[in-house]
Amino acid sequence: MSHKILKVHPNDNVLVALADLLAGEAIAYDSVALSLIEDIPAKHKIAQQDMAPGEEIIMYGTLVGKAVELIPAGARISTENVKHQASAFSGKTKTLEWQAPDVSKWTDKTFMGYHREDGQVGTANYWLVIPLVFCENRNVNIIKQAFLEELGFGRQDLYKSYVQQMVALYQEGKLDEIEQLPLQGYSSNAQKRLFDNIDGIKFLTHEGGCGGIRQDSDALCALLAGYIHNPNVAGATVLSLGCQNAQTYILEEKLRALNPNFSKPLIVLEQQQEGTEQELLSRAIKQTFLGLVEANKEERQPAPLSKLVIGLECGGSDGFSGISANPTVGQASDLVVALGGKSILSEFPELCGVEQELINRCVDEKAAERFAHLMRAYAHAAEAVGSGFDMNPSPGNIKDGLITDAIKSAGAAKKGGTSPVVDVLDYTEYVTKPGLTLLCTPGNDVESTTAMAGSGANIILFTTGLGTPTGNPVTPVIKVSSNTKLAQRMPDIIDVDTGPVIAGEKTIEEMGAEMLDFIIEVASGNIKTKAQQLDQDDFIPWKRGISL
Template sequence: MPTRVLLRDVALHLNDRDEVAVALRPLPAGTLIDLGPGPGPGTEPLTLPADIPRSHKFALAAIAAGAQVHKYGQPIGRATAYIAAGEHVHSQNLGMDDTSRAHEFGTSRTELAVPSEPMPTFLGYPRADGRAGTRNFVGILTSVNCSATAANLIAEAFRGFALDEFENVDGVMALTHQSGCGLVPTSEGAQVLLRTLRGYAAHPNFGGLLVVGLGCEMVPVESLVTGYDLPTDTLVSTMNIQGEGGVRATVKEGIARIRAMLPELNKRTRIPISVSELVLGLNCGGSDGFSGITANPALGVASDLLVAYGATSVLAETPEVFGAEHLLTSRAVSPAVGQRLLDRIEWWQGYAKQGGGSLDNNPSPGNKAGGLTTILEKSLGAVAKAGQADLSAVYEYAERITERGLVFMDTPGYDPVSVTGIIAGGATVVCFTTGRGSVFGSKPTPSIKLATNSETFNRMPDDMDLNAGRIVDGTASLAEVGAEIFDLIIRVASGEQTVSEELGVGQEEFIPWQFGTVT
């Protein structure tokens, strides 16, 4: 006798409009599924003709070839062949839907309810420019790749027990990159690099800054710390290898200069600061079929709470909102904000075409193994991180974020490049959702890892901060997990270490976006 189960016990049917359901656990071929009474694509029992992996989709009724297929109540593609009821719906029978989407501006705006509780606070570092830090780091910023080795050697001197007597200093980190010379100074690529480096130099999580150059590069050391709003209480020292007499002399002098900063930086202590001063970066990597059901919407709940309190939340990864951008433009505070997002989408379509690809080349192999089939499906789940708040602004990569509320930053989908831009813009906490199991970190900003499913959380406990998979396990609600994420954000902003910080992850993930002419 085949196993007979109720749909609600083994799968999620997310919207009455959906022709598919998402398996909560592996379902073997021959399983008889009772769809139950009520609305839906059908009520007759169906038999699975093949195994359905966990977090993958299967059809609840027959789908004609060429028909739109829906998930979350939105189109995620078109059937490339006839799909029988119970059949696995994935790359073998579901393809891209190029139907144009209607883009409306401001038609779905939401006035978030201001919580009745008193304004929460976190323990942070007030900065002279009015912003608030969640960490107190010394950064070694390199103007060119030629000074990367010297910067790393200087930072190495402060690992281990070297900072034990300076309990209020979170660490010394080198920010090295692969550029800084061979650029056309007026090019877009050079300007993006300069904006990124300046954004890190001015970041509220850096109390001290040592800028190291070679001495003959196109991005001179002085350009990173002059001519823009660097906090006046940032301790700054600049040097170049040619002027110091070589790498050995530079490393020796650099260590001495940082040691001279440490007593002053150690005097800085955390004080209660309103959560309205937090800037939360939203990112995802290694997504799966549960991402848009558990961790992403739960993070959206936490994001909305912060925005309701007057804080800032930053959505990014432009290629991974493609196909769901209409959900954001309808929440734009003005037509200009909505159009700016569409302009960035259009730019990306041209950029991808120049490289011989297209935006629907996404998802990645790992995403597909996790049950995501098209970029439309992936994007619909990704934008759930942004909750329901209105879209108040759209920023260029690494541009200083000044608006409060939910904002968008144009970044690639590649995790370290994306988060580098968000942090350069001013993010002081990052929440990173993952289904497959990303090991990402992001110094000097703490990165909170949210697992989308319990299997990944239990398999990689040393790399995950919170298990949102309990939502599909039935042991916690979306609202409960969202509230837990909100509380965790406050604790981490107040100094609690994330798992990536405990492991020392985050220095190598500083990767500015590189493009443009190299000479």
């Protein structure tokens, strides 16, 4: 890899700038010398040859765009001179022959997890408090206020203390000192936790459960059932109003579908049956406390790495994401799969243009046909409301080199590594087969991570090139930066830096091995991710309209 430019695939007709390049600078690749005709910011793409209007743009060895005007060799490709274009797809055209990576280093390794009666193993031990409808959000928040500090799960409020200091200075007439007032650090907990074996109580408030179409409330119940069934969850308290679309019997049906022998502690209370708010809350708090006592009896025990279920996510991506962070995560995914574990690739709008590759990786026609059907249905639904996958890149993506959805998708798909696709699931369906599964979700970061946890992920790997604080209430999210500048600028959210790949200091294989070692430490509870340390508990159910 050159320290200034990179050709990702031998068939590409564009180069990637690995550093800021200046107009007039001479670069050479594949024995072809180019003189740059404009400044090229790092992460952006350079035309390797003159491109006529209508000529295809190839990157990652696949079609990612089409020139809309003459693009001279040495010019930057941009939203002004290129438009989105992606390859068509059909049924399976070839059979995948996968060479699994060497995993002998990890064959006998284990992680320390929470073993559930159904055979799943959690990387954490949480209790959930869930409203079936938004009408119960207030009551859930009252329970939250009652429990967190008293049980030692609270956090000293750094910013509240900061304002208190400002108030004191103002009252003393010392306005000039406020400008220089430093923000002091804080400890993660206000006091020692009462329950040592419980990682926290999580409160999944939302705006659904009633008022929308019935399919939305059914999907919400399925998602919440998935969270309760997730191996990182010890038990749950569910609050229902009583008259909403998302009825308790629907939740219970979804739980039985996941596990006919469901045995976790489950407290379900209905406000319209309990009477006063005080009666509801006192009973909910008392029963939840007793449930926590039981959950605290669970202890971490050794578990094989085959019990890992890895969710694969990207957000705030940049032009390096598909070169460093995503391939590193893909390598880690392949290692987990080779060890008998499960891996989940989601974000269907960000698989646009690589459908044929993924179809050919499907182990059977059934999975291939379902993936093609879900992709076409999603694309048609987007078009029906005047949108489309081509509108997926965000302003931040475009600014940092991801100018078409196909470019973004070709890089995003690298998170899925190279292993066979063993299953294809729709939103809220639960992962059951060892290997790589495709899960239909939006590309929206939080909706996608929310969905993967609901489908059984017990660890999530989240790559970013621009920086995003996204976390999840029940599943540890490991944040992976595509470049070292980001890791240094936002160290409070980044766990792993794959910038050394861009610098040519480490290979994807080396970074993938380090990633797996880090996963094992997080899964064992030895390392708290930055998102966990910040209590970054993002939870947004997908209303099955259109969300890209």
